[in-house]
Every structure is written in structure tokens, then in C-alpha cells.
Amino acid sequence: MIEVGMTLPEKVFYIDRALLKAYADASGDQNPIHQNEEFALSVGLPNVISHGMLTMALAGKYVTEWAGGSASVREFSARFIKPVIVPAGEKVDITVIATVTEVDGNRVKLDITATSAGIKVLGMAKAVVVK
């Protein structure tokens, strides 16, 4: 039974430099700030940062895993409020949890929280799924 206020189980994803390269190749977003430390520093970033869309894609995976697959999502939105910094040789967590905010027949609305090292990285993250 899905009810408003219900919290879904937390899931942790990990991002490292290899995943950034894989996402760059899969998405076509080859912006060097996501791969090249020297370049990232030269434009005033603290280090290589993840693609915001990679964090969103992982949050999407979290949602679809619960809802019953990739075909279940009708709406999905998020703000990229903090960069996810990915130092060389490290695995950085993306921890995702969600709460049911609306149930209308088989349509379920979720508020999603995504954090990295305890800091919120997505703002206003919401999805509507058909379950």
C-alpha cells in the first residue's frame, strides 16, 4: 500500500573518475570540467566535478527501481544546487531517498533527496511515476 508520507528505502550510488568518463561518453557531454583536473582548476573550480545530469540520472535509477522500470517515469525535475566534487582515486557517494507526496490512482508523486558527503546536491527534486 502506497501512502502519502511513506519514505522509500535509501540507496547509495558511487561516482568516481571512471564513471564520469563513462557518462561523458554515453551522454556526449565532454565538457572538460568533468574529466580534466587542470582545466577544472583553471576555471575556478576546486577540482573535477560531476555532471549534474549524472546525479540526476542516478536519482532516476533510484526512482525507476522502486516504481518498476524505466518506463514508469512521467515527470522528473531537479535543480543542481551544489557541485559534486570527484577527486582522483576517490569514490564519492550519492545517497538518495524519497518520500511519497501524492497518490492519485496509479500515479505517485515523489520528493527526492540526493546528498553527497551529507550535503544536498539536488534541490526541488521531484518525480511523477506510474506504479
Added chain:
Amino acid sequence: MINPDSVGRTFKGVEEVTVTQPQIDAFAAVIGETDTSVAPPTFSILISLSQYESILTQPEIGVDWTRLVHGDQKFEIFRPIVAGDVFTCSATIETLRIAAGNEIVCVRSDLHNGSELVVTSWSTLVVRG
């Protein structure tokens, strides 16, 4: 500077984009999705971002792609994308504002397979000043 006259205008993508199974497989693999019969929900960004780049960097619009940061993203998905979909992608510049020396442009992308609207998405792109 982004040309303020471009606000409210819709620009057609120059090319049709055919979705292939290897593209879906690669995107799904990154996020650990093993069912690749349909594309993951954020897959269409692959099409929208490349079309935005070719459309918005035209001199008549004038977005400087090298100073671009992604502010937010929204998808409305009418049906999942599958391999073999052939998309035309338009970009509509909905709003443009300047804040703290940055240009903030909201652009909507409509992905049509023939006459069928499959995904509409909205991106806020921040061109750092």
C-alpha cells in the same frame, strides 16, 4: 551576450537524430540499469544538449557554450524512448534574465518522432559572466 530578440522564438534542430540500441545500452550501463528495452528517463538529455549547443551557439542567438553551467532540468515524458525513434528537436527560448552578471536562459526542447511528441524538457542554462 545573448540576443534578447531570441526570447520567445522556437528554433528547429538542423538534423534528425536516430536513437540506437548501443546508445541506450551505454547510458543504462552508467547508472546500473540492466533492462535496456526502453531508455532511462533522463536519456533524452543526450539529444537535447547537443541540439541546444548547435542551435544556441549560432551567432544570431549568441550563447557562449564554454561558460555554460546547467542550473536545473525538467522532463515530461509522454512515452519511453526506444531504439529506432527518429527525433526532430526544437529549442524554444522561454525566458532570459541577467543576475549577478550571469545570463540565465530557460530553454524548452520538444522531441518529436514524426508528429508524435515523445518528450518535452526544460533546461535552465547559466552563462557565467
